[in-house]
Each structure stands twice: as C-alpha cells, then as structure tokens.
Amino acid sequence: MALQLYKNEMSGSFYSWRGGAWIVAASMIFSLVAYLLLTDKELSLLDQGEMLFTLSEIVISLAIIMSVTLASSAISSEIELGTFESLLLTPLTGKQIAFQKLLSIITIWFLLYAVSIPYLLVISSGTNLSLSAIFYTGFYGTILVTAFSSLSIAISARVRSSKNSIMISLMILLILLAPSIFFATSLKKTSFGIALENINPVSHTMNSLDSVIVDNQQSPSEQDIHLASVIVFAVVCLLILLRLSHQFEVKPIQ
C-alpha cells in the first residue's frame, strides 16, 4: 500500500501524543494571544492589521518549531529504536520512507493551521484582510514546514542520534528565527547582516506578511522576491533530503 508508512506515522504521532500535543498546545497559545490582543490595555491599542500580523507570525513560528522538533527525530528515532532496518528491508525505497515521514509532518501542520483559522478570522473581522491573512499564512506555513522538515529529516538521517539531530536543527532554526537575539541593530546594517537577512527565508516570510497584512500590499506580484526566496529555500532543502534518502544505510554498532 502506497501510503502505509504515512498512516503508521500518523497513528504513531497521535497515539504517543507527539502530534496531538502540538495541536492542543497551539490552540492554547492562539487563545491566549487572541485574548491578550483583544483585552490587554496596551496590546488592544495596536492597529488591527498589526494584531493580525502578530497572530500570523505566531502561527508560522509555532509551525516551524513543531516541524523541526518532529522531523529531527524522524529517522534517528527509528535507528535508535531498531526499527529502521526492518523498514529498509521492505520494498519501500529510502526516498519513499523520507517523503512519507515528511507528509505526516505536513499533515500535522495542516491540522494546526485549521485550528488557527478561526482565530485569524476573529482578529481580522471587519477588515478586508481575512482572506489574505489566511492565504499567506497557509502558503508560507506550508512552504516553511516543508523546507524545515526536509532539512531536519536529512539531519536526522545523517547524524543518526535524536539528541544531536534535535540540537542541530533547533540551532539552525534559532539563527533563522531570531536574528535579533544574535545581531545588534548596527550589525544588521553591515554587509554580513544584510546578506544574512536576504537569504533568511524566515525573514522573507515575516517581511512579506508584514507587507501584506500591515501595509495592505496583497497582490502576489508585490511579494515576488519574498515568495521566490522562500520557494528556493524549500527546493534546496527538498533536494538535500532527496540526495540523502538515496544513501540510507545501516551501519553496524562497533
């Protein structure tokens, strides 16, 4: 059966609450953020577009963290559990194993995204931003989840230890997700800072969402550079996964 491993991954995710926990946690965070945006004395003073942008940012950030956490142990946990050999001995190819695992993470993202839609609708009520916010959040979320999951699965297969794989993946994510932690404003303006900002898919996503939701530039043609950068990043990550999945082999423990 073509998607048997995918089905197994989904059952495993929800049986062990790996996937379910993310959905529950995400809905709690969305509720809290929405509540604060609407009731907090200072936050409620924000422009409605900025409120919506904040929520979109949180949806995307949570999606990336979720995908990195789940994907970075996708292969290594099978190796550690001793189940990877039996998977490799089935007619499934390395590519099929990797991509069915990727698909299961994207499915969990879709569930998380579905949970976020009512919150996006509530925050954007009374504006013409609802559809754009839902579309761009879904689009960028899907591309970034695909990209980060692919990269993390590849790291997981390469490093073969869940602990190290999660650590490396989170480190990459941290660098991309929060450049402000590492770079002061003056450093951001240096050529290195500008170069990093230009290749950072997370920055492009956030800048694009800001442009669509806050500045009301909703046409895709106005977002072409951001869209292209994020898509190129995703393609590179998928190619890395494709290349590594051809080389799955089990090394004996000496």
Add this chain to the structure above:
Amino acid sequence: MTVSAKKDSTYNTNNNTNNSRINDNSITTSKLSKTFENFKAVDSLTIKVDSGDIFGFLGPNGAGKTTTIRMLCGLLLPSSGSGKVGGYDIIKDSAKIRHIIGLLPESSGFYGWMNAEEYLTHFALLYKIDSDVARKRTKDLLEKMGLAEKAFAPISYYSRGMKQRLGLARILINEPHIIFLDEPTLGLDPKGQVEIRKVLLELNREKGVTILLSSHALREVSSLCNKIAIIDRGQLVSQGNIDELRLQSGLEQKIVIRVANNLRGRQRLANLPFSAAIETDNGSHLINIIIHNLSPISAVRNNNNNVDDDYHDDGINSILSHLMNQGLQIHDVQRPEIDLEEIFFKLIDSRQNNDDDNDAGVGLVEKRVREEKPREVRPH
C-alpha cells in the same frame, strides 16, 4: 547432525520475483570486504550457501558476521568484492533482494504502541500484500508462533521471547525464500528455543527456505545446520560440513575401548601392536584404551569425501579381535563425538596462533600496514 532437506522452492509470494530465479535460493560471496574508516570489518570473504541449506555462520564477537549479513541484505554497501543472494547481485539488485529475503537482527526494534496483529499487518501492507491475504497470513503466523492469545496486547508489554517470536513472524510475512537470522534464540527460554528451531526446520524442509544462521549457540548450530562457515577478524577460517571442519581442524576422532582392570589386562596392554594411550584409574575396575588415530583406516574416504564407516568398523574389529585374542575382557567400545565447540575453538586458536607467529618480529607500523592490505582467503 540433522541434515536439512533440500526441496525445490515452490513458495508462493505476492512479490514480483522472477520465475527464472525461483529455484535459486543460494547465497554466494566473492572476496567481499567492508572497511569502516581504518577498520576492516570483513576481509575478502568468500562463502557459498546452496539452495535449501541451513548454513551456520560462526565467529567470535566482532568477527564480521553481522556486517556480512547486512551487506548480503543490501543494508550496507561493500567496500570491495561481490555477492549474490538468490541469484541477484547485492549491489545492483538490492531492491529485488528485499522481496525474497527476511532478516531477523540480533536486536530488532518494535513499535511498542502497536499490537502484534497491527504490527504484522503493517509490514504485510508495506510489502504490498493484498489486505485480505495480509490478515490471513498474520493470523496464521501468530498462531504458529504461539502469540495468537496476546495478538491484541501492546507489544511494549511483550517479554523478550515473545518479541523474538514476533520478529520471526515479521520476517516470514512476505514468505521469503532466504532468511538471515542473527542470534534468533538469544534470551529465549529452552521451550522457546525448541519452538523456534522447529519452525526453522519446518520452513527449510517443507518450503525449501535457505537459512543463514549466525549464532553463538554452537549446539544449536550443530543440530540445525548442514554446512558451517567460521570467520574470525573478517576472514574465512573454515567452511564445510561438520566432518570437513573436523578434518580441517586436525582434531582426531578417538575411540575408547574399556577393558577389565586386572593384572593380566595391565600386563598385556604393555605391548600393544598399535598406537594407543592407556588410562588406568586406580579406583576403577576398567582400563581405557584410547586410540586417537585409526590410521590408515581413517584416511580411507569414499567418493563423497566422507569417512567411510565400513572401513572404520573394520579397523575397530581388527583391534578388538587382537585384544580378545590376548584374553582381555572387553567391557564396551565408545566413539565420543567431537562436537562443534571443540572444532570451533581449535580452528580459531590455530588461526590466532598462526597470526601471532606471523606477527612476531614485525614492527607495529609494519603490522598495521599489512593488516590494512587485502589478504587472501584461506583455502578450504
């Protein structure tokens, strides 16, 4: 020794196996090697397992058995050399090999949150077996392995023995033609061990499945396998049936004749016309006459290169006649079997002694360089 039955394989599978190879369940390797960085795990290994063999694959820890099995199953790429499993090349045709083999590793993992029924059905579906057939096979295998009663309990609650039986059921779900077993009875209670052995013999005799069995349980190997290979430090030490291994080991088949321990007996035994060791225990009423080599009788071999028992018997008879003519009272005649354990240790010790002798006087650097160069497989 139990000799496995060799039958044509008429195993029906849903797999896309080629009819032209369906009777070829053999395994061959030629100068197969695997190097991990500077460590040569398998070194120019050449073995031959015929269709329908139960082949014992022995060696000390770290000898390279598991690495060899992984290369044969397509889980590891060899560094050099070649191999065929069921007629398929282990490098080019690893996808085809997966359809016809089953591997039970020493420590296989399980999805603890599944039950046995779900687990086997999951693997059956991964093998693209029709869901009705998958359910039926799952049920049959669970019954065969004695797991039917616990089929719906989560695997995480299973004992090691139960998991081992479930692992064996998993590798049989695609009805493989060739199975690789790495310590299949490790950690099983005696009853479990007997049951696993029974299943293996059944598979071999009824379905002609070729079995490559890697185990440290030498008695088990001796009782199941019709051919054995012993490897050490990645190299082949010896290969053949147990008689051939015994000959290669240089261990002599001994015959013990026990005669009455009396004065006449002791006097007559002082001048025996054949070579024998005499063991007298003061407290015993018997004397042991130990004949280590029935030469030239033992050297007589039949067309199949096996020791011919008729000649053996003639040799013993002539010795017994001589003893009786001397007036000795013969109590009994014993021919203690040389077991696989003795052969294994003798072969491994001889090899290690040879290596030590060869290494004497060689500097550490020279020794390392020499070890990294491919070495010839010992003739057998």
